[in-house]
Amino acid sequence: MVAKKQEIIVSGMRPTGRLHLGHFFGVLKNWERLQKESRCYFFVADWHALTTEYANIKEIQGWLAEMVIDWLAAGINPEKAVLFVQSRVPEHAELHLLFSMITPLGWLERVPSYKELQQELTGKDLSTYGFLGYPLLQTADVAIYKATKVPVGQDQVAHIELSREVVRRFNFLYGELFPEPQSLLTQTPKLPGTDGRKMSKSYDNCVYLSDSEPEATKKLMNCITDPARIRRQDPGNPDVCTIFSYHKLSTHPDALKQIDADCRTAGIGCVDCKKILVKSMNESLALFRERRGDIAKKPKKVQEILDDGASSARGVARKTLEEANEAMGL
Ligand code: SF4
Structure with missing residues (x-):
């Protein structure tokens, strides 16, 4: 009997605020299930947080720590999944750079969330390269672990489509290296806030996990x-x-x-x-x-988990990056 190939799953969360009920019953319950059957990489997307919160960096570290405590309390298990902070694995950024060489600007400009979020998040100057390029950084986040599946909500499907196009182009130009990641459509309940509007920290209508x-x-x-x-x-x-x-x-x-x-x-x-x-x-x-x-009382333990996770993620990421460099003649 041929053993079923284990899926490789990558998913990140931006530390841009405290987690609420929607995260618990949507994303975290899903991660908890996925870690039992697949090779999972779950990361704190602190570089992604900078794409919109670059002027608000003082708060990010606090949100990051609280977020990981929430993950662990929700049963995300460092023995089963690799948990780390994105900026501790710089290979993501290097692969992003390589991908940026082969990605036409138009591909990024036509990602629907680019225009939508710019209109929604008024009061922030989002005419930056970082903001335009974040779906490409997401592509690198996923490709660096050769992910086969990426859990996403309906609004993120276009990003995975872009990732597929980018890795297809890479594979065409330099030889097969990356699998094309598939969307793992997740039914995340659209949860209203306590006042009936969208649950959002800016409306002060969230029920937080903390x-x-x-x-x-x-x-x-x-x-x-x-x-x-x-x-x-x-x-x-x-x-x-x-x-x-x-x-x-x-x-x-x-x-x-x-x-x-x-x-x-x-x-x-x-x-x-x-x-x-x-x-x-x-x-x-x-x-x-x-x-x-219990976990909140042990910040050192949380740090150790993230250190171990970063070192384990880097082992894989470095190898992929070497292969990408070699494929590109670098
Ligand atoms: S309207 Fe009142 S009774 Fe009906 S579901 Fe809402 S809270 Fe419950």
Whole structure:
């Protein structure tokens, strides 16, 4: 019997703020599953953070440390996956440079998020090379480990397409070296913030993973519900209710069905509904919070994990870079 080839998976997270519920139930739950069956490289994308936060560097180090604590508390296991900080593996930057020689500018300019984010993040000058070139840096992040799969949300699929084009061009010009990475489409729940808008630190409407149980409870109890449900006897619509989106993350499917039906017939009031949510959410996060408390007390241990991860990642990255240099006659 031929053994199934192990997938190589690379995924990074930008340290641009504290992690919230969306990260836990979306990205981290997915990573936790992936690390069991594939060779995984999970990195803190601090260079990527600079593409938008270059004027805000003081905060990045703090966010970076807190982020790794969240990862470990969520069960991301350094025995199973390689965890490291991107800037500690400079081979990413060198491969990015090599790729930049063969990538037409137009390929980068037409990545949809380039224009979209420039319009969204007003107040920041994003007419920089770093910002234009970040999908190419992502390509290097992935190719340096010869990744076969990259977990992405729908909005990132265009980036993987670009990565595929770039490595195809490299392989065509200099010989087959890199596999074309495939998107591993991840169903990340689009989680609204406590005020019903997109969950974002700039709106101050996030439930953070580092929030204590009382803090999170207070936020959930104050959360907006179906805005059309004014009185207790009004039937509600769970499809437009923020609380119900949170229920979907942590409440048992049978209870969820019941809440859906009771809400539509005004059989349950919003306060009681929120109390059920608080209970299920706190239960879902209990182990995470316990681990987080322990890990946060051991910053040296966290640093050791990142040091070991960087050294293990560099071993692989250096080898790939040597092959790329050789292929390009350098
Ligand atoms: S009962 Fe629950 S699901 Fe229905 S509107 Fe109120 S909080 Fe939302």
